[in-house]
Structure formats: structure tokens, C-alpha cells
Amino acid sequence: MSVNSDANSLDSQPQHDDGALPINEIFHSLQGEGKLAGIPSTFVRTSGCNLRCWFCDSYHTSWEPTHGWLNLDEVVSKVENFASNHVVVTGGEPMIHENVTVLLSELRNRGYHTTVETNGTVYLDAPINLVSISPKLSSSTPTKGRPPAGGGADVGVWEYQHEETRLDYDVLGSLVESYDFQLKFVVTNEADVKEAQTLVGELRGVSSVPVRNEDVLLMPEGMTRERLAETRGLTAKLALEYGYRYTPRLHVDLWDDAPGT
Ligand SMILES: C[S@@+](CC[C@H](N)C(=O)[O-])C[C@H]1O[C@@H](n2cnc3c(N)ncnc32)[C@H](O)[C@@H]1O
Numbered sequence: 487m488s489v490n491s492d493a494n495s496l497d498s499q500p501q502h503d504d505g506a507l508p509i510n511e512i513f514h515s516l517q518g519e520g521k522l523a524g525i526p527s528t529f530v531r532t533s534g535c536n537l538r539c540w541f542c543d544s545y546h547t548s549w550e551p552t553h554g555w556l557n558l559d560e561v562v563s564k565v566e567n568f569a570s571n572h573v574v575v576t577g578g579e580p581m582i583h584e585n586v587t588v589l590l591s592e593l594r595n596r597g598y599h600t601t602v603e604t605n606g607t608v609y610l611d612a613p614i615n616l617v618s619i620s621p622k623l624s625s626s627t628p629t630k631g632r633p634p635a636g637g638g639a640d641v642g643v644w645e646y647q648h649e650e651t652r653l654d655y656d657v658l659g660s661l662v663e664s665y666d667f668q669l670k671f672v673v674t675n676e677a678d679v680k681e682a683q684t685l686v687g688e689l690r691g692v693s694s695v696p697v698r699n700e701d702v703l704l705m706p707e708g709m710t711r712e713r714l715a716e717t718r719g720l721t722a723k724l725a726l727e728y729g730y731r732y733t734p735r736l737h738v739d740l741w742d743d744a745p746g747t
């Protein structure tokens with residue numbers, strides 16, 4: 487799959503009537519994060535994202551989206567090759583592709599449990615068992631002093647665009663009210679947890695459904711074991727202090743976040 491030169495072109499895709507999606511990889515692993523951590527799952531990773539988190543551990547498909555497209559039948563047949571009943575649709579940002587609803591409907595019809603990993607900036611109406619929302623805090627914004635993993639595209643452009651796009655309370659409120667959800671925050675320091683606490687408070691103010699502390703997960707920043715060793719202790723301490731749930735990153739602990747894990 488060739489690397490797409492114009493990183494923006496995938497961010498708003500014309501819909502293909504065969505349900506086609508830009509797919510970076512489809513692989514089988516343990517769900518590494520969140521309430522379902524440890525469950526053998528099939529991952530469908532779409533390409534392209536509308537944000538550019540400097541820490542993105544999938545920059546090969548967000549900052550530099552690959553361009554391979556698979557139609558619905560091709561995706562489903564690859565998923566069917568694996569034994570898991572759980573499918574995790576992720577990216578990149580999967581919710582920027584309308585056709586994700588077509589895939590999710592087909593997976594539901596085939597009896598799969600589906601999780602969507604999303605940055606919470608786009609709302610889609612689809613049959614999803616768990617929406618795993620990871621709202622991006624101010625510490626995610628790329629800056630000249632915080633260049634993105636993998637070199638990345640033009641930070642100047644993306645610092646503004648990321649900051650403008652990363653938080654949408656209408657979308658967050660709709661997702662929380664429409665789906666079983668978890669809120670999963672990447673933690674680099676205590677300021678992130680204070681910001682997450684404010685965001686949860688705002689969400690509680692607009693949501694007609696409860697946002698329980700056990701639905702709020704703190705996840706240490708790190709795409710390597712070495713980096714996680716620096717951040718997991720603080721994150722666990724903050725989870726205890728603030729009463730939120732701690733989530734590991736099992737795929738990093740086990741396999742250093744190698745491709746296909
Ligand atoms: C690559 S993202 C794809 C889905 C979606 N775009 C999102 O951000 O939620 C998958 C998950 O990895 C998390 N993530 C990405 N890079 C990370 C890092 N360096 N450390 C910890 N979590 C990270 C994201 O917050 C998200 O929960």
C-alpha cells in the first residue's frame with residue numbers, strides 16, 4: 487500500500503457504494519486497552535484521521551495514511567478468518583468514514599460484538615456494542631516543541647487544525663447518550679487528569695445519562711515498554727487519587743506495540 491502524499495485527502499472521503507474503506511491492517515490480538523482488555527479480538531484499522539496527536543502510536547495511518555482500499559466483502563472475509571467473536575474497529579479515526587456504518591451493520595448481522603475506538607469528534611449512527619471514546623486533551627496538540635511521532639506532516643498547519651477539531655461536546659454528549667461507552671484519556675502528567683476531570687464534569691452537565699467514574703479510564707502515554715515504565719506509575723497513582731479506572735496497554739507490555747499487535 488503506497489503512502490498517501492496528501493494526508494488530508496482521506497479526511498473527507500466520497501462514499502464508495504461497495505462499502506469500501508481505506509484499510510491499513512486487519513489483525514488478531516488481545517484487546518490491550520479499556521474495560522475489555524485481555525479479550526482476543528480482531529482489529530480492523532482504517533486509514534486517515536482528522537487529528538494529528540503528536541504521540542499517535544498509529545502515525546503510520548494517521549499522519550501518513552496508507553491508501554489501500556478494501557470493499558465490504560473483502561474486509562468481512564478477512565475478519566471471518568479469525569476465531570474471535572469480538573471485532574475492534576479503529577484507525578486512524580474510523581468515524582470519519584461513513585462506510586464504517588455499513589461494516590458495523592454487517593458485523594452485527596453476523597453476530598460479532600463490536601468496539602469502535604474513536605477520538606469522539608464525529609458522530610455516526612450505527613450498531614456498536616461499545617464506543618471507546620478517547621477525547622484528546624490539550625497535551626495531544628502537536629507543536630514545534632512537540633513534533634509528532636514519525637516525523638509527521640506540517641506541524642504548523644496541524645497545530646491549529648488539531649486544536650480547532652479535537653473537542654466537540656455535542657458529539658461527545660450524543661455518543662455518551664446513544665451507546666455503551668468508556669472514556670479513555672491518555673495521561674502524560676497530572677494536568678491531563680485535571681483537564682479530564684473538567685471535561686467529565688462538563689459532560690455530566692449536558693448528558694441525560696450518568697457518566698460514572700468507572701466509565702472514565704486513565705491510560706499511561708507510551709508506545710514502547712520503556713516509555714510506559716515512565717508513565718504507568720504516575721497514572722496508577724492518579725487513578726487512585728481521582729477515583730478513575732486505570733487501563734493498561736497490554737499490547738505494549740507484551741509486544742512493544744509491534745505492528746499487527
Ligand atoms: C491510534 S488511536 C485510534 C482510534 C482513535 N483515533 C482514537 O484516538 O481514539 C487508538 C488508541 O490509542 C491511544 N493512543 C494513541 N497513541 C498513544 C500513545 N502514544 N500512548 C497511549 N495511548 C495512545 C488513543 O488515545 C486511542 O485510545
Ligand SMILES: Nc1nc2[nH]cc(C(=O)O)c2c(=O)[nH]1
Nearest residue numbers: 515516517518576603737747
Ligand atoms: N492489542 C491492541 N489493542 C488495542 N486497543 C485499541 C487499539 C487501537 O489501536 O485502537 C489497540 C491496538 O492497536 N492493539
Ligand code: SF4
Nearest residue numbers: 535539542548578605
Ligand atoms: S486521534 Fe487517534 S489516530 Fe488520530 S492522531 Fe490522535 S491518536 Fe492518532
Ligand SMILES: [Mg+2]
Nearest residue numbers: 543544743747
Ligand atoms: Mg493501537
